[in-house]
Amino acid sequence: xxxxxxxxxxxxxxxxxxxxxxxxxxxxxxxxxxxxxxxxxxxxxxxxxxxxxxxxxxxxxxxxxxxxxxxxxxxxxxxxxxxxxxxxxxxxxxxxxxxxxxxxxxxxxxxxxxxxxxxxxxxxxxxxxxxxxxxxxxxxxxxxxxxxxxxxxxxxxxxxxxxxxxxxxxxxxxxxxxxxxxxxxxxxxxxxxxxxxxxxxxxxxxxxxxxxxxxxxxxxxxxxxxxxxxxxxxxxxxxxxxxxxxxxxxxxxxxxxxxxxxxxxxxxxxxxxxxxxxxxxxxxxxxxxxxx
Amino acid sequence: xxxxxxxxxxxxxxxxxxxxxxxxxxxxxxxxxxxxxxxxxxxxxxxxxxxxxxxxxxxxxxxxxxxxxxxxxxxxxxxxxxxxxxxxxxxxxxxxxxxxxxxxxxxxxxxxxxxxxxxxxxxxxxxxxxxxxxxxxxxxxxxxxxxxxxxxxxxxxxxxxxxxxxxxxxxxxxxxxxxxxxxxxxxxx
Numbered sequence: 001x002x003x004x005x006x007x008x009x010x011x012x013x014x015x016x017x018x019x020x021x022x023x024x025x026x027x028x029x030x031x032x033x034x035x036x037x038x039x040x041x042x043x044x045x046x047x048x049x050x051x052x053x054x055x056x057x058x059x060x061x062x063x064x065x066x067x068x069x070x071x072x073x074x075x076x077x078x079x080x081x082x083x084x085x086x087x088x089x090x091x092x093x094x095x096x097x098x099x100x101x102x103x104x105x106x107x108x109x110x111x112x113x114x115x116x117x118x119x120x121x122x123x124x125x126x127x128x129x130x131x132x133x134x135x136x137x138x139x140x141x142x143x144x145x146x147x148x149x150x151x152x153x154x155x156x157x158x159x160x161x162x163x164x165x166x167x168x169x170x171x172x173x174x175x176x177x178x179x180x181x182x183x184x185x186x187x188x189x190x191x192x193x194x195x196x197x198x199x200x201x202x203x204x205x206x207x208x209x210x211x212x213x214x215x216x217x218x219x220x221x222x223x224x225x226x227x228x229x230x231x232x233x234x235x236x237x238x239x240x241x242x243x244x245x246x247x248x249x250x251x252x253x254x255x256x257x258x259x260x261x262x263x264x265x266x267x268x269x270x271x272x273x274x275x276x277x278x279x280x281x282x283x284x285x286x287x288x289x290x291x292x
Numbered sequence: 293x294x295x296x297x298x299x300x301x302x303x304x305x306x307x308x309x310x311x312x313x314x315x316x317x318x319x320x321x322x323x324x325x326x327x328x329x330x331x332x333x334x335x336x337x338x339x340x341x342x343x344x345x346x347x348x349x350x351x352x353x354x355x356x357x358x359x360x361x362x363x364x365x366x367x368x369x370x371x372x373x374x375x376x377x378x379x380x381x382x383x384x385x386x387x388x389x390x391x392x393x394x395x396x397x398x399x400x401x402x403x404x405x406x407x408x409x410x411x412x413x414x415x416x417x418x419x420x421x422x423x424x425x426x427x428x429x430x431x432x433x434x435x436x437x438x439x440x441x442x443x444x445x446x447x448x449x450x451x452x453x454x455x456x457x458x459x460x461x462x463x464x465x466x467x468x469x470x471x472x473x474x475x476x477x478x479x480x481x
Contacts, residue, residue, distance in 0.1 A: 009419050009420040012419070012455070012459060013422070013452070013453060013454065013455045014422060014448070014453045014454065015453075016452060016453065038461050038462050038463050039461070040414070040418040040419065040461050040467050041413075041414045041418060041419050041420045043410075043411065043414055044410065044420070045366075045367045046406065046407040046410035046411055047407075047410075047411050047414070048386045048389075048390075049386060049389040049390060049393070049403070049404070049407040050389075050390060050393060050407055050408070050411060051390065051474070051475065051478055052311070052386070052387075052390065052478065053474045053475075053477055053478030054471055054474040054475055054478060056474075057470050057471065057473075057474040058414065058467070058470070058471065058474075061466075061467060061470055090313055093313070093314075094313050097313065100474075100477050100478075101474075103473065103477055104470050104471075104473045104474035104477060105470055106473070107469040107470050107472065107473035108463075108466035108467065108469050108470040109466070110466075110470070154367070154368040154369055154370070155367070155368075155369065158368070158369035158370065158372065158373040159369040159372040159373055159380075159382065161373065166369075166373040167373070191332065191368075192332040192366060192368040192370070194332075194366065195366035195367060195368070196366065196403075196406065197333075197366050199402070199406050199429070199430075200363075200401065200402045200403050200406060201402075202437070204333060204336055204364075208332055237444055237447070237448060238444070241440075241444065275451070276451045276452065276453060277451075278447055278448070278451070
């Protein structure tokens with residue numbers, strides 16, 4: 001299984017734990033990730049707020065960089081994933097816009113034919129391409145007794161509805177069941193983490209984060225598993241400031257789903273980026289997950 | 293109402309439609325309110341999307357572009373996924389953000405400044421740069437918040453989650469040529 005790999009800017013530094021754990025579990029599961037050479041930032045939501053054609057062209061450069069020998073591209077970050085998928089779809093459904101995007105790409109000697117590359121989220125690769133049987137066969141340290149709340153956030157499951165259910169996604173839930181975890185039926189699993197609102201209006205952003213943490217606590221969650229750097233950052237790095245604003249005492253570790261998957265596959269914690277989270281996951285992991 | 297006034301009203305809804313992929317669906321809005329009810333920030337909006345669509349059709353450009361509605365949108369796509377008439381609501385919010393920035397609205401929100409600071413680094417290096425964003429956006433726009441962010445930034449730095457210098461792509465000239473051409477073609481600044 002070979003895929004072009006778009007890590008995205010967050011994975012370089014802020015979400016380095018996601019980066020190392022993605023690459024580590026991919027190796028164990030036989031997923032060959034070929035990093036896109038000289039990829040550029042997807043612009044997150046910020047380019048679309050200013051100039052649609054430039055937003056699309058900046059994203060399309062990455063699609064055009066996928067080697068002709070490969071026809072699938074994967075991104076771990078929800079925002080990168082959606083941007084890449086969205087531009088491919090926009091170009092296919094709106095040929096006039098697609099033409100202008102290609103005119104812009106031509107200034108850099110590039111071209112992209114919509115539909116040539118299938119953009120997929122990493123969760124699909126693990127859940128669907130590798131699948132239940134192969135994953136179960138590789139579990140050496142089951143997550144028995146660890147109460148995991150799978151948190152999907154927004155942009156992997158919406159607006160396109162072909163990755164999972166847009167309201168009640170289940171693929172990460174299933175994955176954690178295969179790993180032996182106690183999966184929390186997390187009611188807010190596809191709600192919003194506040195996105196970039198932490199940078200614009202803290203009262204509003206912190207209220208959205210509070211709802212996610214509150215619900216996790218009501219369900220006796222040991223750890224929240226997420227699949228997007230922004231979700232992780234908002235729930236983890238802002239957790240103490242949310243506590244300050246609402247006089248709460250949340251202390252819930254937030255990890256990338258690939259970190260917990262790697263643990264179950266028997267990889268050592270230090271190869272999975274443990275310790276980079278602000279709310280430490282170490283104590284609950286040591287208390288609940290047997291050493292291998 | 294004079295015929296000129298009527299013509300002007302029609303022009304604006306046409307502009308919004310033309311600037312949004314599948315934007316024509318906006319004319320199918322049945323005012324059910326599912327969008328506002330689904331929005332995590334709906335309660336903070338001057339007008340929920342449903343009301344905004346009515347205002348757009350009524351040609352109330354100034355009212356819409358000076359409202360806070362689109363700046364409250366964080367692109368969670370709940371409204372888009374649930375709209376019974378498949379209106380690309382999130383994309384219409386992006387269109388309204390672009391129009392507001394272009395025409396000098398949006399002064400009540402820090403969102404335009406954040407968007408500009410973010411893409412400044414993409415244009416310059418080909419990658420986003422959080423430390424640069426923090427200084428360029430926060431120190432210039434909201435120094436008080438920047439101070440409160442300081443402790444968190446230090447915690448992130450300690451764990452190796454904050455870089456002091458940006459990374460840069462090799463073929464930045466190529467990316468910049470693409471961006472220049474796109475701006476010419478799109479007619480945006």
